Amino acid sequence: MKLFFSVVLWLSVCTAVMAADYSIEKVKGNVYRFSAGHYHSVFMVTQQGLFVTDPINKKAAQHLKQQLAKRFDQPIRYLAYSHNHVDHTLGGDVIAQQGVEVIAHKYADQDLRWTKAPTALPTMTFSDELTVKLGEHSVQMKYYGPNNGRGSVSMRFMPENVLFVADWIVLGRMPYETLPGYDIHGMINSTQQVLKEQPFDVFVGAHADMGSRKDVVRYLSYLEALYAEVRDGMLAGKSLETLQQDIKLDEFSDLKMYDQWLPQNIEGVYKTFIEQSYFDRR
Incomplete structure (x- = not known):
């Protein structure tokens, strides 16, 4: 009996933690951020209806819908x-x-269909740009080419001028581990293109912090520095292990997961040079 009540108490605590892990906060105007743990998405409220982005997972989607x-x-x-x-x-x-x-x-639609992803399949697709209007409000979606996964796009909520990007721009934290599913060339190119366009007021990512254009500029500078250090080290004949020992990038040491993920970021870029640029065949 004591064990039973211990299990019930443990499950209650876990449930409470999970419930507390969800939150909704206003970003600006009628644009909100939904958080499920360390995942985030965005939604917009208008008199003509709601525009919702990434559902994240089934439990998060159920909570959000409620x-x-x-x-x-x-x-x-x-x-x-x-x-x-x-x-x-x-x-x-x-x-x-x-x-x-x-x-x-x-491309995202194609992948979801080919892999038989267990989610709702798209009913509307686009190639380069798409603007969805809801009264005086709109969402401008744009594809910049490969960067993370397949068919990853930016979404700009207007007139609030809030920009939402999943995964290939991350503020206040290192890019994820060994960059699985990422294209470092595309990450740099896509971020450069975003910064060439009309300035946004607030940036919201699918992970980590919200921020400003200045924060995105700093993120790009990290990617460019990481890329250059790995490339130049490989040109000098250094092994992956030596690169991981030598490359520090101390100016970015304040980023979350810096100590844990910098060596893995280096490995991810190194493997990209081998697998996509055939660096070892020169």
Whole structure:
């Protein structure tokens, strides 16, 4: 009996922690950030309905849907996937009930279909750019080429001028481990292109911190420094192990996971040079 009550208490604590792990906060105007642990997505509230982005997973989507119905007296009109990765797209079937358009880039749509991803499949796709209007508000979606996964796009919520990008721009934290599913060349190129466009007021990522254009500029400088250090070290004949020992990039040591992930970031770029640029065949 004592063991039974201990198990019940443990499950209650776990449930409470999981429930507390969800949050909704206003970003600007009618644009909000939904958080499920260290994952984030964005939604916009208008008189013409709701525009929702990545559902993240089924439990998160169920929680979000309940909260949207409780807090806002508007139906969900659109669900947009940032890219194909299932740690962002699962739960789409919870959100995308009758009358909801599911939007994705054509490459994300292709991947979700080919891999038989267990989520709602897109009903609307695009190649380069797509603007969805809801009254005086709009969401401008744009594809910059490869960067993370398949068909990853930016979403700019107007007129609030909030920019949402999943994974290939991360503020206040190192890029993930060995950059699995990432294209370092594309990450740099896509971020450069974003910074050449109309300045945004607030940046929201699918992980880590919200921030400003200045924060995105600093993120790009990290990617460029990492790329250059690994490239130049390989040109000098250094092994991966030596690169991991020699490259420090101390000016970015304040970023979360710096000590743990810098060696892995170096490994990810090193493998990209081998696998995509055939650096070892020169």
